[in-house]
Amino acid sequence: MDRQNSDDIMRFLDGMASSDDVLFGFLDEGNQSPEDFNLNGGSDIDDVDGSNINSNSEENKVFWQEQEQLLQGTLYRTSSIETKIRQATKEALKQVKSKGLHCVCRRPVAGGCRSCLRGEISRQLRDVAGYDCVISKSKWRSSQDIPAGEHEYIEIVDRSDSKKGEMRVVIELSFRAEFEIAKGGEEYKRLISRLPEVYVGKTDRLRSLIKILCIAGKKCLRDNKMHMGPWRKHKYMQAKWLGTCDRSNSLEAAVSETTEPENWVPRAKPRVSMLNYNGLVGSLSTGMGRHAAVTVV
Numbered sequence: 138m139d140r141q142n143s144d145d146i147m148r149f150l151d152g153m154a155s156s157d158d159v160l161f162g163f164l165d166e167g168n169q170s171p172e173d174f175n176l177n178g179g180s181d182i183d184d185v186d187g188s189n190i191n192s193n194s195e196e197n198k199v200f201w202q203e204q205e206q207l208l209q210g211t212l213y214r215t216s217s218i219e220t221k222i223r224q225a226t227k228e229a230l231k232q233v234k235s236k237g238l239h240c241v242c243r244r245p246v247a248g249g250c251r252s253c254l255r256g257e258i259s260r261q262l263r264d265v266a267g268y269d270c271v272i273s274k275s276k277w278r279s280s281q282d283i284p285a286g287e288h289e290y291i292e293i294v295d296r297s298d299s300k301k302g303e304m305r306v307v308i309e310l311s312f313r314a315e316f317e318i319a320k321g322g323e324e325y326k327r328l329i330s331r332l333p334e335v336y337v338g339k340t341d342r343l344r345s346l347i348k349i350l351c352i353a354g355k356k357c358l359r360d361n362k363m364h365m366g367p368w369r370k371h372k373y374m375q376a377k378w379l380g381t382c383d384r385s386n387s388l389e390a391a392v393s394e395t396t397e398p399e400n401w402v403p404r405a406k407p408r409v410s411m412l413n414y415n416g417l418v419g420s421l422s423t424g425m426g427r428h429a430a431v432t433v434v
Contacts, residue, residue, distance in 0.1 A: 197360075201324040204353045208331055211345045215338070218295050222268065222306050223337040229261035230335075252289070255310060259291050262308075268293045273382040283367045288377040292384070305340045307378050312336035315374070316350045318357060325357035340379060347374050 215223075233254065240246050240253045255272055262270040273292040279285040291308035298304070309315070313332040318325060329350075336343065351371040358365045367373060 197324075200356065201328065201353075204328055204349060205331065207349050208328060208346070211342060211349065212331070212333070214342065218297065218304065219306060219338050222262075222293055222295075222308075225262055225266040225268065226258065226308060226335070226337050229258045229265070232261055232265075233257055251310065255289065255291055258308070258310070262291070262293065268295070271384050273384050275377055275380050275382040277376040277380050280372075283370055283373040283376070286368070286373065286376065290378060292382070306338065307336060307340060307343055309336040309378070310334075315377070316354065318354060318363075318369075320361065320363065321354075321357045322361055325353055328353055343378055344375070347371065347379075350374075 238253055238257055240250050242250060242252065259270050259272050262268045270291065270293045272289055274287060274289050276287040277283075277285060291310070293306040293308065295304045295306060296302075311334065313329060313334050316329055316332065318329075321329070332346075332350075336346075348371065351369070351374055354369055355365060357363075358369070
């Protein structure tokens, strides 16, 4: 996912620039507050065999309608701080589009990589917009249920409301792709198409979305008689964004290009370090009119 070629990055940024609504997905209106939905209580959906979700045509139709309603209800709730951070993210993406990027990995990818894109967005949100923004890296050990893994994403910690305390806001640049199933059914594909490409939102909203999507994914795979890989399980998806994460190296990874020498080489894992974003996407200016491929929630 991180070391994509230039064509992938170009399509990604072209989609970002073409439509904010498709890119971010949220209704930027803080007054929308539907009632919280009961997402099957607190049960662990990985332990449910799915046999109680019938494939009867009418019940099947009702199930997918309910999932769409749950998804839309969750996406359409938003707070003022999420709206502000979402707008700042849009501006950062526009800057990347107009000024370009430069891949500074030890093994540079021609045309840039997703890792360097994360780094520049994080730098813009921190140095320009003034947020406490870093690149967080979650890492988890293997267990009986899921294999070991790691995941990187952008994170902002907001402390503007003293009554509510700290609030974590996750920014995932390829959110929709995390839930796509290549051979999924039409109902599942339609549900996934409603997701933003870029997620910008609080962790409690993200937790609800993960549960909705994992329930839908489990039914999709069962109906199509497909094996459910451990990387699609609810616990695995939760671990990506909601588990313990390392923020200690994130600031170093997202350091401004002006604070380090031009030939600076990151000592840590190169896919985490991101500096000197000088001109990676110079050729992207021709794609502004294309249909959006990216959505931001």
